[in-house]
Amino acid sequence: MTITQLTLVQIDNYGPWTVTPEPRREMDLQTLQSRLFADVAQFIGSRGGYVFFTRFDNMIAVTNGIDRAAHATLQETIGNRYPVTISLGIDVADTPAAALDGATERLQAAGSAQDEDRTEVLAGTFLDPSETGTEPVHIAHFDVNDATGKYTDQLNEFDSFIHIERSYASLMEYLRTAHGGLSFFVGGDNIIAVLPELSAEAYQAALDHVADDAGVELKVGVGRGQTAHEAGIAAKHALEDCRYEGTTVEFAQPHVPTSDD
Amino acid sequence: MTITQLTLVQIDNYGPWTVTPEPRREMDLQTLQSRLFADVAQFIGSRGGYVFFTRFDNMIAVTNGIDRAAHATLQETIGNRYPVTISLGIDVADTPAAALDGATERLQAAGSAQDEDRTEVLAGTFLDPSETGTEPVHIAHFDVNDATGKYTDQLNEFDSFIHIERSYASLMEYLRTAHGGLSFFVGGDNIIAVLPELSAEAYQAALDHVADDAGVELKVGVGRGQTAHEAGIAAKHALEDCRYEGTTVEFAQPHVPTSDD
Amino acid sequence: MTITQLTLVQIDNYGPWTVTPEPRREMDLQTLQSRLFADVAQFIGSRGGYVFFTRFDNMIAVTNGIDRAAHATLQETIGNRYPVTISLGIDVADTPAAALDGATERLQAAGSAQDEDRTEVLAGTFLDPSETGTEPVHIAHFDVNDATGKYTDQLNEFDSFIHIERSYASLMEYLRTAHGGLSFFVGGDNIIAVLPELSAEAYQAALDHVADDAGVELKVGVGRGQTAHEAGIAAKHALEDCRYEGTTVEFAQPHVPTSDD
Amino acid sequence: MTITQLTLVQIDNYGPWTVTPEPRREMDLQTLQSRLFADVAQFIGSRGGYVFFTRFDNMIAVTNGIDRAAHATLQETIGNRYPVTISLGIDVADTPAAALDGATERLQAAGSAQDEDRTEVLAGTFLDPSETGTEPVHIAHFDVNDATGKYTDQLNEFDSFIHIERSYASLMEYLRTAHGGLSFFVGGDNIIAVLPELSAEAYQAALDHVADDAGVELKVGVGRGQTAHEAGIAAKHALEDCRYEGTTVEFAQPHVPTSDD
Ligand SMILES: Nc1nc2c(ncn2[C@@H]2O[C@H](COP(=O)(O)OP(=O)(O)OP(=O)(O)O)[C@@H](O)[C@H]2O)c(=O)[nH]1
Ligand SMILES: Nc1nc2c(ncn2[C@@H]2O[C@H](COP(=O)(O)OP(=O)(O)OP(=O)(O)O)[C@@H](O)[C@H]2O)c(=O)[nH]1
Ligand SMILES: Nc1nc2c(ncn2[C@@H]2O[C@H](COP(=O)(O)OP(=O)(O)OP(=O)(O)O)[C@@H](O)[C@H]2O)c(=O)[nH]1
Ligand SMILES: Nc1nc2c(ncn2[C@@H]2O[C@H](COP(=O)(O)OP(=O)(O)OP(=O)(O)O)[C@@H](O)[C@H]2O)c(=O)[nH]1
C-alpha cells in the first residue's frame, strides 16, 4: 500500500503583487517564478523529494522523508532571498489526491491565497517514519514514443507541443479520476505521476486511453521507494527497459499486485 | 498588419544526455531546465522580447528588435555556463505560426534534434528594422476571472490546475486553428498569446469558445508595440482596465480594426 | 574544546577549461563561479554549515553535522548541472587550520588540481556525532565600526574597498598565525572567522592588531554551537550586542574561558 | 588616451536590512549577494561591459557602450526580483579612478547608503559614443605563474589563498597610487585591472613591486578595445602569449606608447 506525504507550496498574495504599483515586466515574473521553482527543486530534490511546477504560484511536492524542520528552513530561505514569501500545507494519505486535499485545506483554513495578512503559514501533518511500510511511494514516468522522429523533427515547435499537451491533458484527467493519481508535465515529452499501487493492466489501460483520446503513444516505467527520488530513479530505469525491450509498461522490480487495483 | 520575428531555442541532443551514462536525478534536470529558461528570459526580456518555456527543451521566443549578434551572444553564454548547448532558428512572417514554421525549418534542415553532430546552429532571417511598420507585434494577455475565489481557495490544488489546464488546452488549439496564433501558459491563471491583428469580436469569440468548451471564464487585454515587451505591458494595462470596468475584452489604445479580421 | 569538520571544494581542472578552446568571456566565468558558490552555499547552509567563496575555484566550508552521503549528493548535483565538476576533501581536527591541512591533503594525494584524470574525488574523514562534545564550533563575526559614515559615504568606492581589504589582509594573517584560525571576507565590511576557543583578551588583541596595522576599527561577536550556523547566528546576535552596548567584543552567552587561550 | 565610463552599483540600505527584524542566515545573504552579482554580470557582460563584485553590496562596473536606458532596465529587473533594490551612479573620465570619483559622488550627493529614503537613484553622465576615440578602454589581466604547482598542490587552501591575497593587496594599492588604476580579484589566481595607457616598463615595474613586496610572481596580458569585453578578451589572448613565449608582459597588438606614461 502506498502512503504519500504531499506539500502544497503557495506564493502568498502573489496576484496583487504582480500588478503593484504597476503591472511588472512579464519576463521578470517568468524569471522569478522559474528560479523560485528551481530553488525549491534543489532543496526538496536533494532531500529525496520531487516537486512539480504546476502553476508556479502553486507547486505540488512529494515530500516523504522531509520533516517539519526542513520545511521551516525552506520557508525561511525563500523569505530571505525573494520579494515574495511562501506558505506550506502538508498532509499524508493513502492516495496522492487525498493527501493533497488535506494539504490544500491547511492553507485554505488559514485564509485566502490573496489575503495579505496570511503569510508564511506552515501547517500540516508529517509522516512518522517508524509507521511507514517499505517503499510507500510509487512513481510512474511516462514518455512519448519517438517524439523526436514524429514531432520535433517534423512539425513546427508549437504543433509538436500541441500533441504533447493533448497527451498530458488526457492522461492527467484519466489518472486523477480513475486512481486518485496526480500527473505532471516535466518538459520534453515526459510526464511524471505519483500514484497508488496499480497493476500492469491498469497502466496499459491508461496508455490505451491516451492513444484513443489524444492520438499519442506513450510508454511508462514504474518504480517504488522510500522517497520520491528512489521511486523515480527506479521508474527511469524501468523506462530504459521499455526502450531496450520495445515494451510499453515496465516495473522496476518483481511486482505482483493484487487483482483489480 | 503584424510582423513577428520568432526564435526557436532548442537544447541540442538533450534526450540522450538526460540518460547518459545513467538516468540523471529528475530534480537536477528540473533545476537545469528552469534556470536555463530563466537565463533566456532575462537575456531576451531585457532586450524587449518575450520567451515562453513551452517544453523547456524547446522554447519559443518573440524577438522583434533582437539581431543576429545578440542571438550569437546568447548562444555563447549558455554554452559557457551549462553542460548542454542550444541551437537557434529564427524567422519573420505576418502570422506567428508562419514565422515559427520558418524558424523550426532552419533547425530541421540542419539535422535532427537528436543528432549529436548538430550543435549550436544559428540560422535564420532577421527583421530589418527599417522595413517594419509601427507596432508590428500584438500580444493578448488572458486571465481567468476570480481564479482565487472559484478555484484556489475552494478545490485542492490539482483540481484547480485541471480547470486552468483545460482552459489553456482549449484556447491554444482554438487560436492556432482560427488565427495562426500561438498561446502559452505563463503560470497562475494567465495565458499570453502572440497573434495577428484581431477585432474585439474575434477575441470575444475566443472567450466564448473556452467558456463553452472548458467551462472557464476568461478576460483578455490586448496591446501592440514595436517589441513584445511594449505590446505585452500595454496588454497588461488593458487587462487591468477589464478588472476596473468589469469588461471582458479591452484594447490598450483606440483601435478600429477592419471588419472580420 | 573545539572540533571542526572542514571541507575543501575544488573545481576540477578549472584553469585549462577557462581557456579551452579559446579564452572564455570573463563575465560568463564570473557568473559560473558565483552561481556555483551560491548553490554550494544553499546546499551546505540549509544543512547548518557555512561555506566561503575564498578563490571561487577553491572554496572552504565548515561542515560539522554534514555526512558523506550529503557530500556525495552535492557532488552529483553540481556535476549534473554545470560544465565543470568538483572534488571534495574533508577532515576533522581541533583547530580549523589542522582540519584544512587534512582536507587539502586528501585532494593533493589524489592528484594535481590540474590533472585531467582526477575528477570528482570524495575523500575524507567525517565527524562521528556521538563523539563530539557540545558546541564544538566557534564562529567570530567581525565588522567595521561605522563603515558607512567613515568610508562608503565619504570616499570613492575603490578607496573604501582598500580600507576594508587592508583590514581583512591584516586580520586573516594574524588569526592564522596566532591561533590557527581561518577568516573570510563575506562582503560589505564583514569578516567571519572559524576559530579555536579564545578569550575576550585574545579577541581584543586581534582588534588592536588590525587598528595598529591597517588603521581600521573593528568589533566582534562570538558564538558557539553544534553547527557553523548555530555558532554564526549566535555570533551575529552578539555583534548586535556590541552595537547596542557600544562594546568591541561580545560573546553570545556566559563564557568563562581559561586563562591565556 | 583612455576614456572610461564607470558605474557604481550600490544595494540600497543593505546593512539595516541584513539584521531586520533579526540577523538573517549568513548563507542566505551569501546566496543573495552572489546571485545578484551574477545577474549584474550577465546583464552588463552581454552588453560588452565588465563588473567586479568588490564588496558585493557595492560593485564597480566598466560600462563603456551601455546607455542610460539599459541602466534603467537593469535597475528595474533587480527591483522586480530581489528583496532589495540598487542605486546606480555613473561617470566618465580619463582615468578610472577619476571616473569612479564622479560615479560615487552622484550617489553620495543623493543621500547616505543607509538612508532608507534614498532608493533606486540613477544619476550620472554617459559617454557620447560619437566623441570617443577608438579603443578607449584598457584592460590588464594579471595571473600568478604556476599557482597550481607552487601553491594549490602544495599548501593547504587557506595558505595558498594568503599568497594570492597578498599579491592582490600589493598590486591594488600600487596601481591605484601609481596610475589611478582599479584592480579586482576575480577568483583563482587572476586579477583584472582597468587602467590608463601604460608602457611595458610600467607594467614590469608593477610586477616587480609585487614580487618584492608580496613574494609572488605575476605575468600580465594587456588589451584595448571599444568595450571592456573587447579589451579584456584581447588581454586574455595576450596572457596566453605570455604562457607560450615564457614572457611576463604582453600587449594584445602592436603598441608604441609615448614615454613615461
Ligand atoms: N524531464 C525529463 N525530460 C526528459 C527526460 N528524458 C528525456 N527527456 C525529454 O524528452 C525529450 C525527448 O527525448 P527522448 O524521449 O529520449 O526521445 P524520443 O525521440 O521520444 O525517443 P524514445 O523516447 O526513445 O522513443 C528530450 O528532449 C527531453 O526534453 C527525463 O528523464 N526527464
Ligand atoms: N505570469 C503572470 N502571472 C500572473 C500575472 N498576474 C497574475 N498572475 C497569476 O495569476 C494568479 C491569480 O491572480 P489574479 O488573476 O490577480 O487573481 P484572480 O483571483 O483570478 O482575480 P481576478 O483576475 O482579478 O478576477 C496569481 O497568483 C499569479 O500567479 C501576470 O502578470 N503574469
Ligand atoms: N555578509 C554580511 N554582510 C553584512 C551583514 N550585516 C551587514 N553587512 C554588510 O555590511 C555593510 C555595512 O553595514 P553595517 O555594518 O550595518 O553599517 P555600518 O555603517 O558599518 O554601521 P555599524 O556597523 O553599525 O557601525 C552592509 O552594506 C552589508 O554589506 C551580515 O550579517 N553579513
Ligand atoms: N576569473 C578567471 N579565472 C581564471 C581564468 N583562467 C584561469 N583562472 C583561474 O586560475 C586558476 C589557475 O589556473 P592557471 O592560471 O591556468 O594555472 P597555473 O597553475 O597558475 O599555470 P600558469 O598560469 O599557466 O603558470 C584556475 O583554477 C582558475 O580559477 C580566467 O580567465 N578568469
Ligand SMILES: [Ca+2]
Ligand atoms: Ca520519448
Ligand SMILES: [Ca+2]
Ligand atoms: Ca485572474
Ligand SMILES: [Ca+2]
Ligand atoms: Ca559595520
Ligand SMILES: [Ca+2]
Ligand atoms: Ca596562473
